[in-house]
Amino acid sequence: MRNVAIIVQTINGVVRMEHLRENIKPIEQPSSLPNIGRLGIQSKSFVAIIGTIIVVLLAGEGIAALIYKQIDFADSYTTYRNPYYRRGWVEYTRPLPKPPNTRRIIILSNSQGFLEEVLDGSLTYAAQLEQLLNEQLPDTPTEVLNWSISGARSPELVLLAARAGAHDPDLVLLVNYLGNFSERTREISFYISDANRLGYMPEVRQYLPEAFIELHQINDPLAWLQANTYLGRLTNYLELPRYKSWSWDYTDRVLRQLDNSRHSNRWNDRADEQLRFIYQALSNSTGAAPPPLMIVHMPLNEASFRPNAWEKLQTFIPGVEAVFEGVDHVSIYDAHDLFTPERFWGWAHIRPDAHREFAEWLLPRVLDSLGESSSMTTSSLAS
């Protein structure tokens, strides 16, 4: 056999081309087999190669499916927050049938709701709220699903809102602040949590506003494959988390943006658009009778912000009110100054005891949105 093209040698860059040229002569093709143009390969060989590649890929997909189905993924019903940190949003938010006479509340929030500083997720205000609701209304079990993404940006919240409908929620809580609404528009792959995979899943994508899909360029074929194949999902599961290189970069960017005097005291125009997207995605996914949407300005640490940034942050509530003016089932609450600076761990993360207190603050408002009356007051709970 005269053909000594050596695949692995070639890989290594081992082959001196002079050596190859000496040893490789053009192959004389049998005339009965047509070549593909000037690319010197027989059609039969070409078909065999392509066929084998397809078989290998399908076999890989089959093996990945077998492995993937053996993995016991955590879900938002049995855990207090996404155990995969910023990953795993496809698995964590997969819907389970709603038991009869049960209420569901979904919380869309950021790192404050995630409470990354402690390992025990039952200390999050979402878990505390679930406990309080079940104590308050023992005849109507309530499931509070904590969909808080550390480092969340508004496009990720839109995707989660589109996912929410499949869970048949009775209430959706959006607990955020202006910093989650970036003024820059980026393609969806930019956002660090893999909530962006939801955008490629047909069951979620169908509820996304067209303008949102276009704005964030949710049209990458490779990302589609990763979201819709077992190989892609398994890859995501196997990927090592990167803890160190995201959060504070993000914070710095937000603070720089807030400090920029050109933007001070001005409502972020992109926030208007993104809030509408969240609302549209939620309404689309929940059908004719959308659940109440409760928007809460999250507690913030005043000591962490410069005066003009602090002032700008307070435009969040008026801005939200302007967007949802005249919309019945949207209620808006302001908790930005609920806690003094010593109740915070850093610039915006409240401590576990403050989580409890925040849950108590939320309780009567949640009951009100659910059409229930609270038998306990916040102060009595606190005492």
Place this chain on the structure above:
Amino acid sequence: MIFNSPEFGIFALIVFPVYAVLRGKPLRFWLVVMSYIFYGWANPWYILLLLGSTVLDFNIGKRMSRTDDARRRKMLLAMSLIGNLGALGIFKYSGFVIRSINDIAATIGVAFPVEPPDILLPIGISFYTFQTLSYTIDIYRGQLEPTDSFSAFALYVAFFPQLVAGPIERATHLLHQLEEKQPTTTDDLITGITRVLWGLTKKIVFADYLGIYVATVYDGGASNLDYLLATYAFAFQIYLDFSGYSDIAIGLARIMGIDLRENFLWPYLSRNISEFWQRWHISLSTWLRDYLYIPLGGSRKGSARTAANVVIVMFLGGLWHGADLKFAIWGLWLGLALGVYHIYALIFKKKFNLDDSLRWRDVIGIFITLQTVMISWVFFRADSTTRAFNILENFVTRDLRNWTRLRALNEEEALLVVVLMVITFGLHIFHRLQQGRAFLKWRHPVLVGAFWGGLILFMFMFHAPTGERFIYFQF
């Protein structure tokens, strides 16, 4: 346009089918047009620069061949040098020079009211400038006959597989292949595609993953242990990134039946620094040798002059990489190491052959060479010269705790970095030991398909979450 982008996938799907049906001049014309589209994708104006360089050197080459008048030939060569290096100087070095003058003026308290120009560096300018210069210099030296075919020369300057980051080709090697294009053989096609897939794997799996952790350390605060790990990781990242690019370039050309020069031959198994430069970025190091080192006198004028020549060439080689003091120091450090080695080799009459088998006693040489190169990578990767010196200073002055704990990376990340480096170094050793021997002779379509399918699967599953540009695109 970059190789690891969806746009390039579409580009390739257009280029190759048309390539398969064209011949002769139309084929060259097609490849020139597509190469220009490839180059001008980000900024079409830079095509004018490429075209200008092509027209200049094509005409100078022709005129030079028509005259025996040494003075006129020299003048024509000077025109080519001024034209090409002038463009390179304006686009790449003018800002650096003005900033340096400003700094010096500020130091001595003199006002220098010139602002550095805000010019975006045209991608690949350092590569194609050297390539087109070698054409006129070879004609001047009488080593090459100029081509009569403008389309062949335009393709030689702009050939898209190697336009942006090499290998830097020589007209003596590439031009005649473009003039008399041979059909692609089955071997060309299989070898070419395999090499493209392997280059992509090196880039998007290994190099990009290492890049994430290198950036985590170098762009933030870190301990000595972090920096040590990240510097080694960067050494492998830049090797995998650049040799991956070269593999893709060589593979793409091979699919078209064109043979490009090798650019890397397991450099981290070099037994001395001189051997390293025969195995690392070979197309640049041989260019510098042929067009700078030898004209300076090479090794013909005594040991002191040889060492000085080496230092000068490496210093300029460093500046070729970027208009920044850190690259100059990078080149200077390696130049000094080369100079010292040359003197050592002369004194102890040390000679080596590139093809010699490795022996156990070579481990010491390999280790010393690796550490010498490692120090140079600190300058290459750090944001600035000051930062590079700080990192090196910390290596010496910081207490023991800084060597025993990780700060920027967590243990999982550090373990992954080590595993990736061990795999890369293992492949290095394996390939080096296999030098010149075929260990897989099969070419059965099913086996080829299985191998390609496996590589595609591997890339799909294990590609790094963030796609990075090739490092050498900035030069």
